[in-house]
Amino acid sequence: MELRKHKKIILFGLVLSCGIIFILAYFLSKSFNTIVNVMIISFILSYTLSPIRDTFIIKFKVSKRAASILVILLILGIVASCIIVIVPALFKEITNVSNIFDNISNFMDEVFRKFNLNNSTVSNVVYNEFLERGNELWVTFTENSVDNLIGFSDNIISFAIIPIVIYYFLCDGNKIYNKILLFLPTEKRGLVKKFLYNIDKVLTRYITSQLFLSGLIGVLTFILLVVLKVKFPLWISILNAILNIIPYFGPIFGAVPAVIVALLDSPIKALWVIIGMFVIQQLEGDILSPKITGDSTEMHPLVIIVLLLIGEKFGGFIGMVLVVPIAVIIKALYDDINYYLF
Template sequence: MYYFNSSIKTTINIILISFVLAYTLNPIRSIFEAKFKLSKRAASILVILMIIGMCITCIISIMPTLFTEISNVSNIFDNIESFLEGIYEKFNLAHIPGANTLYNEILEKGNLILANFSENAINNLIKISSNLITFAIVPIMMYYFLCDGDRIYNKVLLLLPTEKRTIVKKILNDIDKILTRYIASQLLLCGFIGVLTFILLIIFRVKFPLWISILNAIFNIIPYFGPIFGAVPAVVVALLDSPIKALWIVLGMFIIQQIEGNILCPKITGDSTDIHPFVIIILLLIGDKLGGFVGMILVVPIAVMLKVLYDDINYYLF
């Protein structure tokens, strides 16, 4: 029913997105509540207003420039074409069998990518704009999850038999501890990646350094594939200036990911998931098929929850 009825799918998506955002922002609300001596409702409103303000600032500051850059995206392929033509002439590749054919095929593919990119970018922007009204409900749902989450939790527990409630509470508390640790470690890791990316982009004077850094930090939530996805916007924008700058950005992003994978990740994340990398890759592929980008973000936390659930059921019941 979820996949065949668009209304039900939209409703469930809004509830899930609101719950996930509220759960993620719950520690920040608790900090505001304790530090500023606010009520739970006032702290919740403050957190939501802060998020809305950040989104509005992002839209106002980046959207006009984004439309301009989309219209000028052909400059990227002009720069690439000039770069390839320079290499082709400098190394006299015309004498190599098949080089001329390969060169022409690359240019042909580039023009095709340009046409598809422009069409898809405009269609996606229109689609996002048409869904803004629907997702305006998300802040309202977040408010109720942040304010009345404990009440909803207790009401749901009342649906269970009395003898099962204690065990369920223990299992849910264990899930909450592991999940909170995972989310906190991921947010801290993404923050480090965002800062390092921002420094790299500032050094090479790439446009939109702040927003590309934020985007790369968000993509970094996805294990293994996230760093690749996150590097693409930086490389594409660098190509607006020159292919050489893009190559430097590729090298810089590679170094950042080595720092993240070999230094930061073991220190910050540790074994918070305790899931084999092969299993995580399979889960990411499943998440991509079921929910796209959002599915890839949510599939690992869901797997962590299921693992804790399995371990606790074995411990408490068997």
């Protein structure tokens, strides 16, 4: 009798909590979305960083709290270094962005003069249209950058909390996990633990494979940029490695900053960067990614490409990053349900 009463109290508490959450979501949708985003981002980052925390625990023989602090300090140090080193340099180079269009214009003039295209109506129309589209793209990019910067500054306090939330996830993740399991019936906890264990195993394999692939692409990009003497080779390589988390499409996104920076020097250098990045993309897309990503997820490359297109349609860049891990989780659940229940 007491047990049934206790369960009713818990059920009432859950219903009441859900009701309060939905009310808050209705009246404070923007603030609620920010809170949810902070929690989701913190959980994903803490889950990704947990292998580094475990490595610190084993290598330095420290407690979980100390290892978590070391991980947070490491990430904050990397972010601070990027801000201190890259941002001032980028603002300095942005003042010279007109050089890009001047270099392209001079290059096109030289090509036109060399092949006697100055008197061709078609070539002149194409030339003017190209410059006009380039200016439109730059104006759009500038406006979007300003809007994104304003949006980030509005939520800067919320995002500043992320390292603290990550710390607690890294330190007390197991405690939170065990507390959540208490809401389940005793006889179901073992089955749920098996489900979550298998999801964790598959997801860890996928994340490890993507980090390895991203690191390899980052190294290849760095070598290419150093050989071609492109500015900011280290930071562009790191950015390309991060973008490469998106299978197949990542190298395309990562090539854009390298090409833009190369254009500050000359169109010829930008052309060589395009060729080099294309070779890296072919290596990644045709050889490495199908093998590494396909083996880690046990999905056909065509399925992954379709998932990426769906993720981009519904969630943009974030959707492309998250859609494959979500699919991995759903696949692991499907396999487990088939195995344990049917």
